[in-house]
Amino acid sequence: MTVVGTIYSYPQNPRVFKVLVVAKYNGLEVKVDDSFVMGTTNKTPEWIAKFGASQVPAFEGTDGIVMIESGAIAYYLAHYKGDSSLIGRSKAEEAHILQWIQFVDISIAPSLSQWIQPLFAPERAIYNKLTETQAIEKVKNKLHVLERHLFKKTYLVGERITLADISCASSLYTGFKLVFDEPFRKSYPAVTRWFNTIVNQPNFKAVAGEFKLCETALKFTPPKKEAKEKKPKEEKPKAAKETKKPKEPEEEPEETFEDAPKPKSKLDLLPAAKMSLDEWKRQYSNNETPVATKWLWENIDLTTDYSIWKVDYKYNDELTKLYMSNNLAGGLMNRLERARKYAFGCLVVAGEDNDNIITGYFIVRGNAEEMIEEITDAADYDSYTWVKVNVDDEEKKKIDQVFAWEGAINGKPIRDGKVFK
Template sequence: MAPIGSLYTVDAQSKGKMIRSVVALAGQEVELLPFEFGVTNKSSEFLSKFPLGKIPAYQHANGFKLYEGNAIARYLAGLYPNTGLLGGTPEEAALVDQWMHVVETEADTYDTWISFLVRGLVPYNKPIELNFYERLERCLAVLESHISTRTFFVGERITLADLSVASVLSKAVAQTVDASRRPKYPNLMRHLDTIANQPKLKAVFGQVNYIDKAIQYTPPAKEKKEKAPAPPKAEKKPKKEEEEEEEEPAVPAEPKVKNPLDDLPKSTFNLEDWKRAYSNKDTRGADGAIEWFYQNFDSTGFSVWRVDFKYNEELTLTFMSSNQITGYFNRLEASRKYLFGSVGVLGENNNSIISGTLILRGQDAEPVVNVAPDWESYEYKKLDLSKEEDKQFFEAALAWDLEVSGKKWADGKNFK
C-alpha cells in the first residue's frame, strides 16, 4: 500500500500521535520523515513548505501541504468519512471541535509548560509550576466528569475528540499525572486504556508509560569552591605591641567597583523625575507624562530604544508571555538607576509578540541591559524621535496602546 502522504513529527508529540491514529483507523499508511529540532525545521527545504517551522507538518501525495495538528487531523478524517471521526451530525461535529480545543489549550498546554519548567527549558518558578498543575487538574476534572457516564467523548463511537484526549493523556501520564494523581481520574484512565488498546491503534500508542512520580525540578549543582589555605598562626607579640596594632584593620576593605555608566557626562535629564512623572500623570495630554518627557529629555545623556523579543514563535499564552517580561525586568535590577522600560505582549494566545520601549543612560544599550543573562534574547533598535514613525511607536508603547502588524496591546509591564 502506497503512503497517502508524508508527516514530520516526533514520538513525544501528542498531535503527531493523533494524526497517525486517524491514518491507522482509515486503514491507510503515512510516511514518517526524519526530524531533528533546530535542524530540519531551520532548513530552507522545510521552510519553503512550512514557513513557521512548526510540526506536525503534512504533505499529501497530491502535493497539498498543511501544518497545525488539529487541521491535519480534520483534513485526513474528512478524506475518509466512513471512519465517523468527525461526528455524525452538526452537533456532534461541534462537540468534537470543542473537546479537541479544550484538551489542546488546557491539558496539553499546561502539561507541556510544566515539563519546560522542571527541565530547565524556561526559568524555573515554583509558584508558576503549582499554578500550572492547578490548571491542568481543573481540566482533567472536567474531562473526568464528562467521560464518567460515557464510553466515548462524543456519540457511540471513536471520534477525533477521543484520539485528541488519549494522545495528550498518554504523554501526561508519562511526566505529570503520576501515581498520586491518577486515582482522581479513574474514568479518564479507563478511556485512555480503551483507545490505546484498539487493535488498529496499538502500533501508534505502543506501551503507555505510567510513571510513579512526576518529573521534578533539580536545581543545578553548585560549583565547589576550593578552601583557602588557613593563614599561618601569628607569633605571640608582647602585650604592649599588640595594643598599638589593635586599631589597624586585620583585612583591608575591598574597593567598590564603579559602574562605567557613572563616568558618562552629566545629563540635564533626571531619570527618577521622569519615573515619578510617568507614574503620577496621565500618559497623554497637554500636561501628561509624554509632554513632560519632551520638555525635559536630554538626548546627549540618554537614548530611547525599541526592544523586541527574538523568538515570538515560541510564545503561547499571553499571561505566560507577560510573566516572561516580568522575569526579564527582574534580571535588569542591577541597572535600575540607568533604565526605564515599558514593554508589553501584543496579540492573543498562540499568536503574540513581545515589544516595547526603553529609555536608558548613554547612547549604547548593551552596557545597560547586559546585566540580564537573557539580554541577547531581545533585539534593540535605537529610536530617532525626530522621525514620525519612531515617535509614534515610542508614545504608543508608553501609553500601552501600541499595535504592531495588526496585533494589539494585550498586557504590559513597566520597569521603574
C-alpha cells in the same frame, strides 16, 4: 494502504501519534521522514519557504498539499474518506468532537506543558515553583470537567471512538506518562479509564506501542550548588601588624523551593479551640461511632471554635452505579488536602443503582458564615452545596447517622461512604 503523504517531526512526538492513529483507522499510510533533524531540517530556507514556519509536526501530501499543526493534519486525514465515523454521524456530533479537541488543546495542554517542560527539558523552560503550582491547579480543574463528562460515557462523543478521543488522549499522553501518578489519578477514575481504553486500542498501540501509567511523578530537583574552591592561606610575617578587617558575612546557602516558608492559613490565627480536631479524629478512628459522637457533642464548641456544614451533591439525578457514586465522593475527599488540618467530614452514598444520592456533613474550624478557603479552593467544591446548619438535637441524630454510615436518608438506605480526616 493508500500512501497519502509524509510527516516530519522528532521521534515519539505525541502530537504525531494522533495523525498516525487517524491514518490507521482510515486505512491510510503516512510515511515518517526518519532523516528529519529537529532544529536543523526545520530551520533551512527551503523548509521555511515550503511550510511557512519552523514548527513541527509538518505534513506534505502526495497531492502537493502542505500544512502544519497536528490538529489540522489529523482533521484533514479524518475527512480524507467521506464515510469515516471518526468525524461523527451528524453535524452536531462533529461540532462536539471539535469542542472537546479545542477544550483539551486550549484549556489543558498549555498548562500541562508549563508543568512538565521544566522538569524534563530545563534547557527550554526555567523552573518556577509558583508557575508550577498554578499550572497543576489549572490542569486539575479542567480534568474535573472531563471527569464529569466521562462519568457515564465510554467515549467523548457518541458510542464509538472518534477524532476527539484520539486527539485528546494524545494531548494527555505525556501527563499520564510523567506526572499523573496513582494518587493524582484517584481523583479522575473516569478520565483514567477512558484514557486506558483509547491508548490500548490496536490502532493506537500500533503507533505508540505499549503504554505504562506513571508510577512516580516527575519532580523538580534543584541543581547542586558547586562548592567554591578554597585558596590556601598565605603565611604572613609575624612582625607585620595589619588593621583588622571586618568579617565578611558568610554566603547563605541557596534557598530551595522546599525551604520556602509555606503561607499560613488565617485559621491559624484563631484562638486555640477547646476541642482538638486531631483528638476528635482519634476518637472517631479508635472507638465505636456512638461512643465517639457522644464524646464529640460533650466537647465541641459550636459558638466560636467550629461549625458544621451539610453537604449535598448537586447532580444526584445523574448518578448511576453505587460504586461510581462512591468513587465520586472519594474524588472530593482527595482534593481537600489543604483542609486536612482544619476539617473532618463524612459523605455517604444512599439508595440503589440508578437511584442514589451523595450527602454528608463536615466539621470545619471557625464559625464564619462562609466556607473556609481551604475547602472552596478544591476543584470539586462547586459540584456540591454547602449549607451551615444549626445543630439541634434533631440535626445531631442525622449527623450521628451519617458518621456511622447507618440507617436511611429520605427512605434510601446508606450503602457506602467516604471519610475525610
